[in-house]
Amino acid sequence: MQPNIPAAGSLTPLFVTEVYRTDLAGTSADPLITRLEAACRRIAAEDKKGWEWSAAQGYLGYTSYESIVDPTKIDPDFAELKALLDVQALIFARLMEFDLRGKVPTLGALWINILDPNGSHGGHTHPHSVFSGTIYISVPEGASALQFEDPRLGFMMHAPQRLPNARPYRQVMVPMAPARGTLLLWESWLRHEVPTNRAKTPRISISFNYDVDLRTS
Template identity: 50%
Template sequence: MAQIESLFVTRLYRAKLSEHGPAIDTDELEASCYSIAEDDEAGQEWCEANGYPGYTSYASLTDLGWRFPIFADVIKALDKHVAEFAKDLEFNLDGRKLVLEDLWINILPEGGTHSSHLHPHSVISGTTYVAMPDGASALKLEDPRSARMMAAPARLKDARRELQTFIYMKPEVGDVLLWESWLRHEVPLNMSEYDRLSVSFNYKWE
């Protein structure tokens, strides 16, 4: 009798940021994001020069935890979530730790997108969500096997979740999503008239 099993599982972690570390006031976090965006002229210039819709601090600021105490609290919580995810992934860290490499703000206005990408040189990447108004885009995750599928036919529309080519995760405010940094992902068109706010991050092994 034939036996079929699933191999090479891709893991995705989802939890409330507040499950670990200090309680996070999302209204205060949102206000802090806008305050930083308003003052960050270098970030504004980078976004304009690179055609980035809205605002990101990715290329301009590396010290959010120092600038606003609430970001220091976010980092404390993320450290614990990432440690929990690393256990689930059964990493052999050889006595070393996964540590925060960078943390940045994303403000995506109506009509904004963030094209498909991955995060080289990191181990775990993720996002915590600050504002997700009605119509705000989900996170689109791509099957990492796609590049190797060659002439494979399309999947059935009602294919089992683990066989689908793309998965759309609709996070809520206060959620944190974690994935291994090689997983390709994107943010489709923001259909809301309001901003979609999130804070993204990378962890490295050292």
């Protein structure tokens, strides 16, 4: 890589953290999003173990995270979603300029989230994966955004706060408001959280992890 020679008096962005967004409502994927909403509700209605696990975790609502290993194997709409996500994962990997040595990202875990009013999900990362994402299936008015946290936060020993109107890439907590059909992708080490859901009805999303096996044999 050639050394960079910035213009005098300029700022150079280094070590940039990037989040990918695309919006699928109104595209050819729109009918799938509608079918997935019904599928999420159907699967949740039959998954007593999932409700119990969610309650035990203090999660207000339902997640299939621990109870259903692979929804793409039990529901054709989820299998169709996997095909869509595989394409988006490749787009993300190319935009991020990852050297995948000819390999393709592979879907690992995929799970349903039905977040009830007043529910939230504290800050976390997604270990054991390369990048992660969420597709938003139902986003009623007032539903939570997804909030990303500056990964350097722990190093900011004496840094002043940013101005309220500072550019988003200079803030330490950045909310990204999804709509029905929004797809977000980010590197799995990036901490994020779901603030309290202020909607009157549940917010439904599907989250997932991608990995890349770079072994040569």
